[in-house]
Amino acid sequence: MFVYTFRRTLLAIPLLIMISIISFTIINMAPGDVTSMFINPDSDPADIAALRAHFGLDKPLLVRYFIWLGRVLTGDLGTSMWVGRPVLDMIMERLPNTLILAGVSMLLSFAVAIPFGIISATKRYSIFDYTSTTFAFVGLSLPNFWFGLMLILLFSLKLGWLPSGGMRANFDEFELIDRLRHLILPAIVLATGTMASKTRYMRSSMLEVIRQDYIRTARSKGLSERVVIYKHALKNALLPIITLFGLLLPSLVSGAVITESIFSWPGIGRLVVEAIWTRDYPVIMGVNMMGAIMVIIGSLIADIGYALADPRIKYN
Amino acid sequence: MRKIIALVVLMAFLFGIATAAYANPYDAKRDPKRYGGTLIWGSFSDPIYLNYLVSTDSASVDNISLVYNRLFKYNTKLEIVPDLAESHRWSADGMELTINLKKGVKWHDGVEFTSADVKFNIETHLNPDVNSTRKGNFTRVKEVQTPDKYTVKILMSEKDAALMSRLAEMYISPKHIWEKVDMKKIRESEHNRKPIGTGPFKFVEWKSAERVVYEANLDYFEGRPYLDRIIYKIVPSQAVLMVQLQTGEVDVAFIPASEVARMRKVNRINVKMVDAPIVDVILWNYQDPTDIQKPNALFSDPKVRKALDMAINKKAIVSEVLKGVGTPAVGLYVPALPWYNPNVKANPYNVAEARKLLAQAGWKMGKDGILEKDGRKFQFQLLTNKGNINRERITVVVQRQLKPLGIKVEPRIIEWNTFVNKHVMPGKFDAYVGGFSTGLDPDQTLFWHTKEGVKAGGNGFNRVSYSNPEVDRLLEQGRGETDVAKRKAIYNRIQEILANDIPWTFLYYQKRNWGINKRVTKFNVSPILEVHDWADWAVK
Numbered sequence: 037m038f039v040y041t042f043r044r045t046l047l048a049i050p051l052l053i054m055i056s057i058i059s060f061t062i063i064n065m066a067p068g069d070v071t072s073m074f075i076n077p078d079s080d081p082a083d084i085a086a087l088r089a090h091f092g093l094d095k096p097l098l099v100r101y102f103i104w105l106g107r108v109l110t111g112d113l114g115t116s117m118w119v120g121r122p123v124l125d126m127i128m129e130r131l132p133n134t135l136i137l138a139g140v141s142m143l144l145s146f147a148v149a150i151p152f153g154i155i156s157a158t159k160r161y162s163i164f165d166y167t168s169t170t171f172a173f174v175g176l177s178l179p180n181f182w183f184g185l186m187l188i189l190l191f192s193l194k195l196g197w198l199p200s201g202g203m204r205a206n207f208d209e210f211e212l213i214d215r216l217r218h219l220i221l222p223a224i225v226l227a228t229g230t231m232a233s234k235t236r237y238m239r240s241s242m243l244e245v246i247r248q249d250y251i252r253t254a255r256s257k258g259l260s261e262r263v264v265i266y267k268h269a270l271k272n273a274l275l276p277i278i279t280l281f282g283l284l285l286p287s288l289v290s291g292a293v294i295t296e297s298i299f300s301w302p303g304i305g306r307l308v309v310e311a312i313w314t315r316d317y318p319v320i321m322g323v324n325m326m327g328a329i330m331v332i333i334g335s336l337i338a339d340i341g342y343a344l345a346d347p348r349i350k351y352n
Numbered sequence: 353m354r355k356i357i358a359l360v361v362l363m364a365f366l367f368g369i370a371t372a373a374y375a376n377p378y379d380a381k382r383d384p385k386r387y388g389g390t391l392i393w394g395s396f397s398d399p400i401y402l403n404y405l406v407s408t409d410s411a412s413v414d415n416i417s418l419v420y421n422r423l424f425k426y427n428t429k430l431e432i433v434p435d436l437a438e439s440h441r442w443s444a445d446g447m448e449l450t451i452n453l454k455k456g457v458k459w460h461d462g463v464e465f466t467s468a469d470v471k472f473n474i475e476t477h478l479n480p481d482v483n484s485t486r487k488g489n490f491t492r493v494k495e496v497q498t499p500d501k502y503t504v505k506i507l508m509s510e511k512d513a514a515l516m517s518r519l520a521e522m523y524i525s526p527k528h529i530w531e532k533v534d535m536k537k538i539r540e541s542e543h544n545r546k547p548i549g550t551g552p553f554k555f556v557e558w559k560s561a562e563r564v565v566y567e568a569n570l571d572y573f574e575g576r577p578y579l580d581r582i583i584y585k586i587v588p589s590q591a592v593l594m595v596q597l598q599t600g601e602v603d604v605a606f607i608p609a610s611e612v613a614r615m616r617k618v619n620r621i622n623v624k625m626v627d628a629p630i631v632d633v634i635l636w637n638y639q640d641p642t643d644i645q646k647p648n649a650l651f652s653d654p655k656v657r658k659a660l661d662m663a664i665n666k667k668a669i670v671s672e673v674l675k676g677v678g679t680p681a682v683g684l685y686v687p688a689l690p691w692y693n694p695n696v697k698a699n700p701y702n703v704a705e706a707r708k709l710l711a712q713a714g715w716k717m718g719k720d721g722i723l724e725k726d727g728r729k730f731q732f733q734l735l736t737n738k739g740n741i742n743r744e745r746i747t748v749v750v751q752r753q754l755k756p757l758g759i760k761v762e763p764r765i766i767e768w769n770t771f772v773n774k775h776v777m778p779g780k781f782d783a784y785v786g787g788f789s790t791g792l793d794p795d796q797t798l799f800w801h802t803k804e805g806v807k808a809g810g811n812g813f814n815r816v817s818y819s820n821p822e823v824d825r826l827l828e829q830g831r832g833e834t835d836v837a838k839r840k841a842i843y844n845r846i847q848e849i850l851a852n853d854i855p856w857t858f859l860y861y862q863k864r865n866w867g868i869n870k871r872v873t874k875f876n877v878s879p880i881l882e883v884h885d886w887a888d889w890a891v892k
Contacts, residue, residue, distance in 0.1 A: 067769050068770070068772065072773065090483070129560055201596065203562060298591075299592070300592065306588060310398075313769075315769065
C-alpha cells in the first residue's frame with residue numbers, strides 16, 4: 037500500500053506539469069492582458085510597453101511559463117498583477133472561508149442523502165421513494181442563483197430571521213451562533229444541488245447490494261431487517277459513496293462562484309472569477325494548480341479508501 | 353436599567369470631552385446632538401488600492417474619498433473650492449500657479465501635511481516607474497516648487513486650463529510613507545492596504561471581499577465628522593444589495609435604474625436621483641472595419657448618420673431600457689455641468705425625414721425589404737460588451753426601430769476584453785453601443801481630436817476617426833484658455849459643430865440613484881456624481 041501511494045504521488049508530478057502547461061496556454065489565449073486595466077486612452081504607447089515589460093508580459097509564452105514554473109518550484113506562486121499582493125496570501129485568506137462553506141454543505145448533503153437513499157431503496161416504489169426522488173430531481177434542477185435569492189427573500193426580507201449575506205456580523209469577532217446564522221442559507225443552497233445525485237447513488241448502490249446472495253443468507257438466518265440492512269448491506273453499499281466523496285473533494289477548495297456571490301461569501305470562487313476578468317494570470321494559475329492538486333489527492337484518497345473498505349481490492 | 357443609565361452618563365461624559373477638546377471653527381457649524389453612529393455603505397466590488405497614486409477603479413476612489421483630501425474640491429454648484437488649499441492664484445501669463453496651503457493639517461499618524469507632500473504626489477504621477485494612469489493629467493507641468501512649507505508653485509511648460517480640475521480630483525498621499533517605497537514596486541506595497549490620509553475618517557481594517565472599516569478622525573481639520581464609523585460593505589450581487597437596503601443591513605447604496613420604481617415604494621429608504629456625467633451612445637464608424645484606410649460604406653455619409661440619428665427613438669429607449677430613469681441626450685456635455693450649451697438641440701425623432709435622407713443618400717429599397725446601394729445591402733453588426741444589460745437591450749431596441757426603414761441590424765454581444773482589444777481599439781466594427789464618463793472638466797480632446805483617432809494611431813476614445821480641423825483647433829485653444837468665460841464660448845462652439853456633424857448618436861444621460869436609509873438624517877449628495885462631504889453625514 038505504501039509503495040502504491042508513493043508511486044501514485046510520483047506519477048502526479050508529470051500530471052501536474054501537463055495540467056499547468058495546458059491551463060497556462062489556455063488562459064493566455066484569451067484576448068487582452070492585465071495592462072488594459074491600468075491604462076488610460078491618453079497613455080503613451082511607450083508607457084504601456086513599459087508596464088508590459090514590468091509584468092514580464094513582453095516575453096514569449098514559453099519563457100514566461102518557465103519563469104512561472106521556476107518560481108513555483110521554489111514555493112513562490114508569484115504576485116498578483118492586478119492587486120499587487122502575493123498570490124499565496126490571497127488564496128490563504130479565502131481558503132478557510134471556502135472550506136467552511138463547502139465542508140458544511142457537503143456534510144449536510146451526505147447527512148440527508150445517505151438515509152434518504154437507504155429508505156428509498158428498502159422501501160422501493162413506496163410513497164417515500166417517489167417523494168424523495170421527486171425532491172431530488174427538483175433540487176437538482178433548481179438554479180443556485182434563483183434558489184438562493186428565494187431563500188433570501190423569504191428568510192431575510194419577509195421573515196427577518198437570518199442575515200441576507202456575508203460571513204459574520206459587522207463587528208463581532210468569531211462567534212459560533214453568528215457564524216452559523218450566516219452559514220445556513222448558503223450551505224442549504226449548495227447542498228441541495230448535490231443532494232439529489234448522492235441520494236440516487238445511495239439508492240441504486242443499496243438496491244444492488246440487497247439483491248445479493250449474502251443478504252438473502254443473512255435474512256434466512258433469521259436476522260432482523262434492521263441488522264441486515266444497517267450492518268450487512270450498508271457497509272457494502274457505501275463503497276461507491278467513497279468514490280463519490282473522493283471526486284467531490286476538489287469542490288471543497290474550488291469554491292462556488294454563484295452561491296458565494298449571492299451570499300457575499302468571501303471565498304475562492306469569487307477570487308478566481310475576478311482574476312479571470314482582469315486577466316490576472318498568477319492568481320488564475322495559483323487557484324488552478326490548487327484545484328488540480330486537490331483532484332489528484334481526492335482520487336488517491338478514494339482509491340486508498342476503497343482498498344481499506346473492500347478487502348478484495350489490493351494495489352500492487 | 354442601571355446599565356442604560358451608566359451608558360447614558362458615559363456617553364454624555366464622552367460628549368463633553370469631544371466638544372471641549374476640539375474647539376475648531378468648523379464645529380460651530382455642526383449640531384452637537386447629531387454626533388455618533390455607524391453608517392454602512394454597500395457596494396458591489398472590493399477596492400483594490402487605497403492609494404490615489406495607483407488606484408484606477410471607482411470602488412478604490414470611493415474609499416479613498418473617506419480617508420484623503422485633495423487640494424481643491426467641487427462644491428454642490430460644481431465650482432472649484434479649496435480643500436487642503438487655502439487659496440490659489442494664476443500668474444498673468446497662465447504659466448505659473450501659486451497655491452497657499454492650510455496650516456496645521458495633520459496626517460492620521462500625526463505628521464504635518466506640507467507643500468512637500470503636494471510636490472511628491474504630482475511628481476509621483478509623472479514618474480515613469482509608477483506607470484500612473486493619471487500621468488496625462490500633469491504632462492504640461494514643468495516643475496513643482498516649494499518656496500516654504502505652506503506654498504506650492506506649479507510651473508507650466510504649456511498653458512493648461514484643465515489643471516485646476518485635475519488638482520480637484522487628485523487625493524494626496526503622504527510623502528513620508530511613500531518616499532521609502534521602491535516606486536517600481538509601488539503596487540505591491542502593503543501601505544496600499546492600510547492608508548494614512550488627512551481625511552475625515554481613519555482606516556481601521558480591511559477584510560477582503562467582506563468590508564472595509566473606518567472610524568472618525570477626531571482631529572480632522574474641519575472638525576470631527578458626525579459619524580463614529582463608516583463600514584464599506586461588499587455585496588457582489590445587485591439583487592441582494594437591494595434586499596439589504598430594504599432590511600436595513602445596508603444604509604446607503606446605488607440603485608440600478610431598473611429597480612428605482614420598486615425601491616421608491618419601500619418605506620425605509622429615500623431615493624435620491626442625481627445626474628451622472630455618463631452618456632450612453634452609438635458610435636458610427638467612419639472607417640471600413642476590414643481596412644481602416646477606406647471610408648465606411650454605410651456611415652461615412654453624413655446624411656446616413658443624420659437619418660439614423662432621427663430614426664432612433666431616444667425617448668422610447670429611455671422608457672423601455674431605463675424605465676424612465678434617464679434623459680435623452682443632446683451631446684457629450686451633461687446638462688448639470690456649467691459647460692453645457694442649452695442652445696444646441698438634438699435632432700427630432702422623425703422616421704419620414706430619415707427615410708427621405710436615406711433616399712437622398714442613394715439607398716433604395718431592395719426586393720427583400722432591405723435598403724441597397726451599388727450592390728451593398730444596408731446591414732451591419734451592432735456590437736456591445738457583455739455584462740451591461742442596458743446596452744445589451746439597446747442593441748435589440750435599435751434593431752427593431754431601424755427595421756421598418758429597411759435597415760438590418762445584427763446585435764452582437766462580446767466579452768469585455770475581446771470587445772475592447774479586438775474590435776474597439778483597432779477600429780474593427782461598423783457600430784457599437786458604448787458609454788462614456790466625461791469628468792467635470794470640459795476638455796474633450798480624447799473624444800474628438802483627429803490625433804486621438806484610429807487612423808492617426810491615437811489611443812483616445814475617437815475610435816471612429818472623426819476629424820474636423822475646426823474642432824481640433826478649438827480643442828487645443830480650449831485647453832490653453834484659463835479665462836472661464838472665454839473657455840465657455842469655445843466649448844459652446846464645439847457642441848454646435850458636433851450636433852451638426854453627428855459623429856455619434858447620443859442616446860441618454862445616465863442618472864445615479866442613491867438609496868439612503870431614513871435613519872440617515874444628514875447627507876450630502878451633489879447634483880453630480882462622486883462629490884460628498886463625508887464629515888457632514890449623520891445618522892439617528
